[in-house]
Amino acid sequence: MGIKEYQEISNLLKKTFEKLISNIQQISIGDRNIFPYGWRKSAKGRTVWRLIEEAIVQNLEYEPWKYNLKSVIPAESEVGIFDLALEYEGIDKKIYINIKSSVKDGRKNKDDISKAIGLINFVTQHPDDFIFIITIEIDFSESMNVLLTNAFIMPTPWLPDIYVNPSNNGNLQSSKYKDINVGIRRTNQEFLNELRIAKEVADQKKNRKIS
Numbered sequence: 001m002g003i004k005e006y007q008e009i010s011n012l013l014k015k016t017f018e019k020l021i022s023n024i025q026q027i028s029i030g031d032r033n034i035f036p037y038g039w040r041k042s043a044k045g046r047t048v049w050r051l052i053e054e055a056i057v058q059n060l061e062y063e064p065w066k067y068n069l070k071s072v073i074p075a076e077s078e079v080g081i082f083d084l085a086l087e088y089e090g091i092d093k094k095i096y097i098n099i100k101s102s103v104k105d106g107r108k109n110k111d112d113i114s115k116a117i118g119l120i121n122f123v124t125q126h127p128d129d130f131i132f133i134i135t136i137e138i139d140f141s142e143s144m145n146v147l148l149t150n151a152f153i154m155p156t157p158w159l160p161d162i163y164v165n166p167s168n169n170g171n172l173q174s175s176k177y178k179d180i181n182v183g184i185r186r187t188n189q190e191f192l193n194e195l196r197i198a199k200e201v202a203d204q205k206k207n208r209k210i211s
Contacts, residue, residue, distance in 0.1 A: 003185045006155045009095060009130050010180060012088060016067045017134060017151035020059060023066075026145040027055055035144055043140040045101040052136055052146065053099045057084050081114050081122045082131065095130040096122075098156070102178060104139040104149050110175040113156070116164045116199045119172055123157075123192045131156045131188075135178050157191030158183030164195075164202035166209070172198070 029048065032038065061072040061084075073085040082096040098114065113119075113133065123131065137150035159174045160182050172195065176182055186194070 002187060006130065006158065006185075009091070009132075010153050010155060012068075013095070013097075013132060013134065013153045014151065016060075016069070017136075017153070019067060020056065021136065021148040021151055024055060024059060024148055026141070026147045027051060028145050030144045032142075032144065038142060038144070039140050043103070045103050045106070045138060048138070048146050049101040052101050052138065052148070053083055056099060056136065060084070060086070081118050093129050094126075095132065096126070098131070098133050100133060100135045100177070102135050102137050102152075104137050108175055110161075110163070110173045111177070112165075112171040113159070113174055113177060114172055116170050116172045116195060116202070119156070120192065120195055120199060123188055123195075127188055133159075133177050152178040152180070154178065154180050154183060157186045157188055159191075160184050162191075162194050162198050164198040166202040166206040170199065170202060 027048070029051075057072070057074050060067060060069065061074060064070070064072050068089055069086055070089050071085075071087040073087075075083050075085075081098065083099045084097050086095040086097060088095070100111070133154045133156055135152040135154070136148055137152065139147040139149050141147055154177050158180065159172075160176045161174050163173050165171050165173050
């Protein structure tokens with residue numbers, strides 16, 4: 001899709017997910033009777049990310065009209081490229097969402113986005129649809145609640161650092177997937193071209209290591 005369309009959808013998604021996290025606010029995990037020592041080492045995004053994803057999907061699916069959505073379609077697989085597909089009223093293209101979580105004030109790391117080959121195949125098959133990474137910022141309260149504090153929107157084709165890790169199952173990785181201001185404005189096709197190049201470089205490195 002075009003750059004202008006991606007910007008317009010980014011603005012829509014920002015409003016949707018800001019409203020959503022305002023409505024949810026927090027997810028109760030337990031209390032200090034069950035966890036007398038609190039979170040300890042479990043105060044990490046990967047500890048609770050699946051619950052956060054499920055809460056987001058179910059709330060959107062349950063009351064889509066609150067967010068001007070025509071339909072919300074959860075992914076059938078847990079290991080696919082997207083977690084849900086959205087359709088807005090007045091927009092005839094699907095919007096595919098990959099949900100991630102990030103701990104507030106946490107370190108910036110190069111994180112896995114998706115399997116590169118899976119993403120290549122997906123964009124090839126959906127050249128006219130939108131695909132986004134939406135990162136939900138979270139914090140951990142002393143009362144054992146996960147607080148939803150912010151939502152970051154990034155069109156996947158706009159990832160500024162396109163790197164495929166040859167030694168990590170060929171995953172596309174990025175450290176800058178939360179800041180749309182540093183995104184490189186690309187179309188789906190431009191992104192697909194760069195991702196294919198990055199995948200080829202990764203494959204060459206892997207083959208050299210094996211040989």
